[in-house]
Amino acid sequence: MLLSLIALSLCLASVPAAAQRLPSTVTPLRYSLWFAPDLERETFRGRESIDGTLAAPSTSITLHAAEITFGEATIEDGGGSQPARVSLDATAETATLTVARAIARGPATIRLTYTGILNDKLRGFYLSKANGRKYAVSQMEATDARRAFPSFDEPAYKATFAITLMIDAADNAISNGRQVSDSPGPEPGKHTIVFAPTPKMSTYLVALLVGDFVCRSGAAGATPIRICATPDKQGLTAFALSAAEHQVAFFNRYFGIPYPYEKLDIIGVPDFAAGAMENAGAITFREQVLLADEATASVEVRKLVASVISHELAHQWFGNLVTMKWWDDIWLNEGFATWAANKPLAAWKPEWKMDVKAAAETQIALNLDALRTTRAIHTQVETSAQINEVFDPIAYEKTAGVLGMIEAYVGPEAFRKGVSSYLAKYALGNAAGEDFWTEVTRVAEKPVNRIMKSFVDQPGAPVLSVQTRCIGGNTEVSLRQERLVGAPGPATAAAAQTWTLPVCVKTASGSATCTMVTAREQTIRAPGCGAAMVNADARGYYYTEYEPAAVAALAARRPPLTPAERLSLLGDEWRMVRSGRHDVGTYLDLAAAFARDETPSVVAEMAGRLGEVGGDIASASQREAWHTWVRATFRPALDAIGLTGGLGDSDDTNSRRGTLLKLLSGDAEVQTHARDLALAYMARPASLSPTLVAPVLQVAAAGGDAALYDQFVARMTASSAAPEEYYRYFNALASFRDPALIARTQQFAVSPDVRSQDAGMLLTQLLSSSATQESTWALVKTEWPAIVARLGTFQGVPAIVYGLGAFCSAERAAEIKTFFDAHPVPESARLLQQSLERIATCTAVKARQAPAFGRWLQAR
Numbered sequence: 001m002l003l004s005l006i007a008l009s010l011c012l013a014s015v016p017a018a019a020q021r022l023p024s025t026v027t028p029l030r031y032s033l034w035f036a037p038d039l040e041r042e043t044f045r046g047r048e049s050i051d052g053t054l055a056a057p058s059t060s061i062t063l064h065a066a067e068i069t070f071g072e073a074t075i076e077d078g079g080g081s082q083p084a085r086v087s088l089d090a091t092a093e094t095a096t097l098t099v100a101r102a103i104a105r106g107p108a109t110i111r112l113t114y115t116g117i118l119n120d121k122l123r124g125f126y127l128s129k130a131n132g133r134k135y136a137v138s139q140m141e142a143t144d145a146r147r148a149f150p151s152f153d154e155p156a157y158k159a160t161f162a163i164t165l166m167i168d169a170a171d172n173a174i175s176n177g178r179q180v181s182d183s184p185g186p187e188p189g190k191h192t193i194v195f196a197p198t199p200k201m202s203t204y205l206v207a208l209l210v211g212d213f214v215c216r217s218g219a220a221g222a223t224p225i226r227i228c229a230t231p232d233k234q235g236l237t238a239f240a241l242s243a244a245e246h247q248v249a250f251f252n253r254y255f256g257i258p259y260p261y262e263k264l265d266i267i268g269v270p271d272f273a274a275g276a277m278e279n280a281g282a283i284t285f286r287e288q289v290l291l292a293d294e295a296t297a298s299v300e301v302r303k304l305v306a307s308v309i310s311h312e313l314a315h316q317w318f319g320n321l322v323t324m325k326w327w328d329d330i331w332l333n334e335g336f337a338t339w340a341a342n343k344p345l346a347a348w349k350p351e352w353k354m355d356v357k358a359a360a361e362t363q364i365a366l367n368l369d370a371l372r373t374t375r376a377i378h379t380q381v382e383t384s385a386q387i388n389e390v391f392d393p394i395a396y397e398k399t400a401g402v403l404g405m406i407e408a409y410v411g412p413e414a415f416r417k418g419v420s421s422y423l424a425k426y427a428l429g430n431a432a433g434e435d436f437w438t439e440v441t442r443v444a445e446k447p448v449n450r451i452m453k454s455f456v457d458q459p460g461a462p463v464l465s466v467q468t469r470c471i472g473g474n475t476e477v478s479l480r481q482e483r484l485v486g487a488p489g490p491a492t493a494a495a496a497q498t499w500t501l502p503v504c505v506k507t508a509s510g511s512a513t514c515t516m517v518t519a520r521e522q523t524i525r526a527p528g529c530g531a532a533m534v535n536a537d538a539r540g541y542y543y544t545e546y547e548p549a550a551v552a553a554l555a556a557r558r559p560p561l562t563p564a565e566r567l568s569l570l571g572d573e574w575r576m577v578r579s580g581r582h583d584v585g586t587y588l589d590l591a592a593a594f595a596r597d598e599t600p601s602v603v604a605e606m607a608g609r610l611g612e613v614g615g616d617i618a619s620a621s622q623r624e625a626w627h628t629w630v631r632a633t634f635r636p637a638l639d640a641i642g643l644t645g646g647l648g649d650s651d652d653t654n655s656r657r658g659t660l661l662k663l664l665s666g667d668a669e670v671q672t673h674a675r676d677l678a679l680a681y682m683a684r685p686a687s688l689s690p691t692l693v694a695p696v697l698q699v700a701a702a703g704g705d706a707a708l709y710d711q712f713v714a715r716m717t718a719s720s721a722a723p724e725e726y727y728r729y730f731n732a733l734a735s736f737r738d739p740a741l742i743a744r745t746q747q748f749a750v751s752p753d754v755r756s757q758d759a760g761m762l763l764t765q766l767l768s769s770s771a772t773q774e775s776t777w778a779l780v781k782t783e784w785p786a787i788v789a790r791l792g793t794f795q796g797v798p799a800i801v802y803g804l805g806a807f808c809s810a811e812r813a814a815e816i817k818t819f820f821d822a823h824p825v826p827e828s829a830r831l832l833q834q835s836l837e838r839i840a841t842c843t844a845v846k847a848r849q850a851p852a853f854g855r856w857l858q859a860r
């Protein structure tokens, strides 16, 4: 699954551990599932048989079921068939079937009829609406298959699934298997579609889609591929198809195992909580990350679409073919898919520079991992709430960063062989994290297991404090490691943690040399002298702390650092500011040295941090001097490429131009210019490069009036069939600064005019800016019961809890804590702790850095 449009994590629940694990008496082997959705009444009927085996005689069988109303229930074994009495446990989400005569050890068949609801909560078998009609679609991961069919809903219970759907005559259906028959009836006005049984797989990978989907067909080798969407978006499927065709062919070669299913469908769903879901052979997507017209899509959307498809395709092998035994190893699924997603794209579109993207993804994890309230990659989970919680940047980006570090250490081919060997060994089965690293260790013949254990079992990450000396043409690098806790203040006991990790050093005149670091203090030797980068190619998952003079030397180094290294250095230096180890001036001087950097994500990284300096560290009386410095430092970079540019400019140039326009949006000339460009774009879309549209609309909105707002709303409403265009305006609404317009956006965010999948995203944006956060928080408090009911605690509410972490005042932190004490959200308990820590860190940073910032500004 890919959750994050906004980086999300979820919760820590107080439900008794193990409350929801099933007894291990029954092993399911084969499900036969028949569904008859009633779109009009928003319900469905189900008929099910489960063939399995009992390990011991028993008079009862317990399986998962939630919001299911049971009809007939029988259990058949060698002694014949007998009716079962059904008792439900709503808290544990289970049903227990009890029979009079003990079921014998060995084979047995459970037969059930039942009804369920097509809910509006975007989980299980649920309802989606578009174009004046209803769709029945599904999202089973992590623990919602039980809402669609009673089942042994744990990943280790792999079985085959033979699925049949009886649907309205005019509708079509998609499921995991290839369609084997389509016949009229048997009920009037219906037809029945039978799908081929799946290979063995987990319940969370079942997919059911009913509606009027239209598909574009292609293939990769023997695998037929279709990209499907609602009819109005039929024209937006070609780019996704070409990406999928390329990527399936790539992964077939990379894994050395052919794509494991008979066909591949990828479907855009109008209402979808996550980003996308890797259901075996029937991948579902939020429309925004699948449906794009290559000719008019920004480079950001093209990259997003291709990389989410790639992530979900990697799961077909890693996750679907071989599945974690239990959800405590979800990091293995998600971290691997995050890491692997970049592989085919690097081959397909080298100009996208996937090494820089990987370095940017690692930054997301390193930021979270500097919190005391972070978690270890491997975390025990038992309840549904706890399971949903661990789909966070630790599972995704941290694991991907650690895997990338190990790949760099053992070499790409040895790593690939280890992965392929692991997949072959556990194909169609389940494995734990240790099984993965044992296999890579064996194949690569290097102590990968020691590195993995050190990073998987311990929370946080090491900061390497670096001192270098040039001796006889070599560099002696003295390293000291401890856990980085990213707030000013005394060291904690956690700082005593140490890690086993490969550290690669690249001096100005030498090539990279790598050493395994195991001790708290260790000295390593690298060939050559000159400023030494102690995270060569940014492939290591750790923080570096250089002397301030060494930071300046690295910025000025010739040959220069690579783009990924510059990104990593900027990230690390910002965390030195956040942790109080360095004065903010060291960071700002580094940013000035990189002001004309040509790599868009390097500029974007700086722009985000400069926003925090202006918003959280600069006082009201310092703002003007601050903006003067930002203008003087970055306006020449924008002038050098031009405010508008030609339509023939490269994607990188336009992407960088967009970031610089936003960074300089306080500049009156930039503001006027953006407004002119926005008006011209609305009159004639071809007048503006697609990559510039979103930033131009946002900058125009920041100075925009009610007339412009009305135009944006009209354009947004008219763009329902073009997701990228819709979200350009949708996101820009959060940038208007006129108080009356802020209020309109806030009311819009909690109105039924916004899909529940999008409301959390908009509220998070409003909570993230100091201009809109106070009034948005007031609204959230007032509207809380309605917000919880509409957005749900699975996706929307966590987005709000995350957004609240952008406050920077002890008073607000106390108020937020009090509010959630009174209105607890078990699914977001850890996330709330992390947001409160982010606020506390921000207030401590403000106190620590304000005097240093004043001195630095004075000296400019």
Ligand SMILES: [Zn+2]
Pocket: 001, 002, 278, 311, 312, 315, 333, 334, 337
């Ligand atoms: Zn995933």
